[in-house]
Amino acid sequence: MSESAAMPEGAIVLDHVTKSYGDRVILDDVSCSIPSGQTTVLLGPSGTGKSTLIRLAVGLAAQEKGDVIVLGKNVQSLERKELLKLRQRFGMLFQDGALFGSISVADNIGFPLKHVAKKPAPEVDARVQELLELVGLPGVGGRTPDALSGGQRKRVALARAIALEPEIVFFDEPTSGLDPQTSASIDALINEMQARLGLSFVVITHDVQSAGAIAHQVGMLFGGKLLAYGPKDEVFASTDPTVRGFLDREPNL
Amino acid sequence: MSTVSLLVKERLLDPVLEVLSTALFGFRALVVALRFPYPGDVIALLSRLLITSIPVVMAVAFAAGAMLTVQAAASLSLIGGGPFSGTIVGLGGVREVFPLLAAAAVAARTGAEFASALGAMRVSQQIDALEVMGIDPFRLLVAPRVWACVLGTPFCVVVSNTTGIVGSFLVGVLQLGIDRGSMWQHLMMSVHIGDLTTGVFKGAILGFLIGVVATREGFETTGGSKGVGRATNRAVVRSMIAVCLASLMLTYVIYGKQVLG
Numbered sequence: 001m002s003e004s005a006a007m008p009e010g011a012i013v014l015d016h017v018t019k020s021y022g023d024r025v026i027l028d029d030v031s032c033s034i035p036s037g038q039t040t041v042l043l044g045p046s047g048t049g050k051s052t053l054i055r056l057a058v059g060l061a062a063q064e065k066g067d068v069i070v071l072g073k074n075v076q077s078l079e080r081k082e083l084l085k086l087r088q089r090f091g092m093l094f095q096d097g098a099l100f101g102s103i104s105v106a107d108n109i110g111f112p113l114k115h116v117a118k119k120p121a122p123e124v125d126a127r128v129q130e131l132l133e134l135v136g137l138p139g140v141g142g143r144t145p146d147a148l149s150g151g152q153r154k155r156v157a158l159a160r161a162i163a164l165e166p167e168i169v170f171f172d173e174p175t176s177g178l179d180p181q182t183s184a185s186i187d188a189l190i191n192e193m194q195a196r197l198g199l200s201f202v203v204i205t206h207d208v209q210s211a212g213a214i215a216h217q218v219g220m221l222f223g224g225k226l227l228a229y230g231p232k233d234e235v236f237a238s239t240d241p242t243v244r245g246f247l248d249r250e251p252n253l
Numbered sequence: 254m255s256t257v258s259l260l261v262k263e264r265l266l267d268p269v270l271e272v273l274s275t276a277l278f279g280f281r282a283l284v285v286a287l288r289f290p291y292p293g294d295v296i297a298l299l300s301r302l303l304i305t306s307i308p309v310v311m312a313v314a315f316a317a318g319a320m321l322t323v324q325a326a327a328s329l330s331l332i333g334g335g336p337f338s339g340t341i342v343g344l345g346g347v348r349e350v351f352p353l354l355a356a357a358a359v360a361a362r363t364g365a366e367f368a369s370a371l372g373a374m375r376v377s378q379q380i381d382a383l384e385v386m387g388i389d390p391f392r393l394l395v396a397p398r399v400w401a402c403v404l405g406t407p408f409c410v411v412v413s414n415t416t417g418i419v420g421s422f423l424v425g426v427l428q429l430g431i432d433r434g435s436m437w438q439h440l441m442m443s444v445h446i447g448d449l450t451t452g453v454f455k456g457a458i459l460g461f462l463i464g465v466v467a468t469r470e471g472f473e474t475t476g477g478s479k480g481v482g483r484a485t486n487r488a489v490v491r492s493m494i495a496v497c498l499a500s501l502m503l504t505y506v507i508y509g510k511q512v513l514g
């Protein structure tokens with residue numbers, strides 16, 4: 001774990017962050033610096049606080065101790081207006097897509113273009129078509145989200161998350177609930193977009209295989225602690241028994 | 254904790270906190286709504302409110318007008334004052350019962366719809382998704398719905414008054430055999446134009462309460478799809494209670510002097 005708390009060049013810096021719900025400590029003194037322009041994967045078993053960590057970074061939840069610095073701003077100390085503005089530089093893929101159920105797929109993808117960037121309708125339409133092709137779903141724009149499969153919904157959510165070419169994109173379990181082939185195709189899509197756009201991607205998952213396929217950096221969360229953090233090859237070669245246990249899928253006793 | 258202190262917490266402290274937190278939500282909604290965000294959405298929500306609530310309002314108000322007339326006539330005819338049942342409907346119906354029923358219909362129909370729609374958006378993280386896009390869900394979702402209720406409920410009150418009077422007149426004349434002319438005269442004599450404008454004003458206030466309570470229950474839903482059902486149910490029950498209490502208070506404020514001196 002890196003102790004050099006405030007590495008300024010990180011897209012996201014966590015500095016001794018502690019977060020509890022009630023008297024249950026979810027994140028326990030976590031520090032790390034997530035670099036920009038790369039894919040960072042945070043691995044960990046279910047319920048260790050991976051989603052919580054992202055919610056702290058985007059300001060949907062607040063920590064009790066420590067600082068979360070995103071794009072140079074201390075998230076917790078921002079006023080609501082500034083926070084909303086900072087968030088316009090993020091994209092996020094939620095665990096179940098969080099697509100707006102009452103509007104079409106095309107309107108979902110066009111939503112941030114229309115409501116945040118206030119682009120004119122023809123420009124929105126053109127960009128939506130482009131994004132639908134990018135995620136491999138041309139022609140589904142007219143459907144409503146409930147007429148899509150799980151994998152298709154994630155692709156659409158992905159298109160919506162990158163519509164404004166944000167500086168950081170957060171992915172909450174992009175491959176959970178998908179068959180191995182569809183998972184692999186989502187991984188390929190993430191890699192392709194990362195290479196093409198050069199954005200900072202933060203991915204949380206418990207899918208070790210997927211982490212291997214997309215990560216530059218890997219972090220290992222376990223029991224609220226960041227047990228390992230660094231370049232993928234280093235972490236994957238770790239000799240720490242807990243880290244090894246998770247990576248080698250040994251049953252957890 | 255002892256059973257007594259637990260009971261105090263559950264029955265006294267929690268409800269008070271709920272009311273306070275709803276009041277805070279209402280204040281925030283008011284501040285945001287005064288900037289009138291997303292007028293297009295307000296119009297869409299308002300038309301939907303009118304289309305879905307008005308049939309309910311009409312059915313309920315017609316029945317209430319008829320029932321009031323039957324009961325009023327039953328007691329008044331003992332002293333030979335059948336046509337005076339028009340006065341009762343004109344006063345009690347138009348001033349109190351019909352507006353209250355209109356608000357109850359809006360709460361049941363539209364309040365439930367708003368709570369379940371926002372609740373579903375909350376538990377499927379759609380509201381979080383808006384937040385992360387940098388869009389204020391309070392402006393986009395809450396304010397237009399509160400406006401729809403504030404604008405739509407007065408209209409429902411007008412419809413409710415009209416239907417209630419029609420119901421009263423038809424039952425009085427066709428069924429109870431009260432003279433058409435004197436029934437109409439008593440109805441019209443007791444309804445003042447001031448009562449009608451008061452009804453519109455009251456409708457706006459009750460509509461605000463319905464909008465705030467329903468969106469708050471939906472907006473703060475927790476606990477998955479079960480939670481959405483719970484929020485919807487609460488929205489209806491709580492907005493009905495709010496509407497009745499507010500209506501009672503308004504009666505004292507507006508008519509208290511007249512009657513109590």
Ligand SMILES: Nc1ncnc2c1ncn2[C@@H]1O[C@H](COP(=O)(O)OP(=O)(O)OP(=O)(O)O)[C@@H](O)[C@H]1O
Nearest residue numbers: 021022026044045046047048049050051052053206
């Ligand atoms: N709003 C909340 N209130 C109370 N507890 C919560 C809340 N949100 C999360 N938790 C708890 O915090 C812990 C961590 O949750 P989190 O969603 O961050 O886990 P996760 O690592 O993302 O798990 P998964 O892989 O299953 O998505 C869980 O035990 C959860 O029950």
Ligand SMILES: [Mg+2]
Nearest residue numbers: 050051095172
């Ligand atoms: Mg999670």
